[in-house]
Amino acid sequence: MTNPRAFIIGHPVAHSRSPMLHGYWLKRYGIAGSYELADVRPDELGDFFATYRESGWLGGNVTVPHKLAVIPYLDRIDDAATTMGAVNTIWWEGDELVGGNTDAIGFLGNLDELVPGWDREARAAVIIGAGGAARAAAYGLKTRGLSVDLCNRTVSRAKELATHFGGMSGHGLDALPELLGKADLLVNATSLGMLGNDPLKVELSMLKDGAIVYDVIYVPLETRLLKDAKARGHRTVDGLGMLLHQGVHGFRHWFGQTPEVTEELRAMIVEDIRAKTPGA
Ligand code: NDP
Secondary structure, eight states: OOOOEEEEEESSOTTOSHHHHHHHHHHHTTOOOEEEEEEOOGGGHHHHHHTHHHHTEEEEEEOTTOTTTTGGGSSEEOHHHHHHTOOOEEEEETTEEEEEOOHHHHHHHHHHHHSTTGGGTOOEEEEEOOSHHHHHHHHHHHHTTOEEEEEOSSHHHHHHHHHHHSSOEEEOGGGHHHHHTTOSEEEEOSSTTSTTSOOOOOOGGGSOTTOEEEEOOOSSSSOHHHHHHHHTTOEEEOSHHHHHHHHHHHHHHHHSOOOOOOHHHHHHHHHHHHHHSTTO
């Protein structure tokens, strides 16, 4: 029998940190399997799935530009992927090839790890952004029963997303001052604050005392938003754990082991980010 194999398909994929993440877990649990980069052009996607079974793939991750394109090749997609309109993980369930989306699991897993019990008292969240990361955050927070307000530069996108999820409201960024006062959790899900971009400017003096501030950005690890929030006494959550926790679900499906997000793993990825990104 050949060793179990999992993949990440995308184009390009060379920059992905997923092989480092899953490679770490394979080694840690002594599993003689592999996690391989599969650079698949859009016009090669059909061939990839035509030879899927004979290639012995247990499953894998899906990244840009295939997150929607893989859907016709799958037998089923789960609720998260249906709601988010994108697949990032594939696995077998019996004879069925299933597509899921683990970004919301990653978003919540990180929060659960860094602020255990946060959702016992949190009722209201404000998410800034209306792209893919905001979608994952909104979906995750909805499953935990929070009321969610979405604020975005392009108001129509925030309103569309709010309507898509139902029971949420969409606003422009000008609504932030008013919303911050009742927020138990503030999430930056924009690309502002990322190395090379402008910082996100939020009037933190308006934020409810005791609110948690979560930034999905992980380069740099501590954004200006998190630095300022920490200085004001808020508990903060950076984006690296979201990246690490989104991999847990896939690894468990493929290799039958629920992997742990350890300090050692975090340190390894931080070192890699710093080595490849001067200034991070
Ligand atoms: P999208 O391109 O889908 O969305 C970008 C969002 O940022 C939009 O809401 C956009 O607003 C907003 N935005 C961009 N520039 C500005 C600006 N100058 N002023 C105000 N708003 C702005 O990106 P994603 O959602 O996929 O990713 C967002 C960030 O999250 C990225 O930095 C990414 O690295 C990070 N991320 C982190 C993950 C993790 O695991 N930690 C996972 C996924 C993403 P508008 O709609 O008006 O354009």
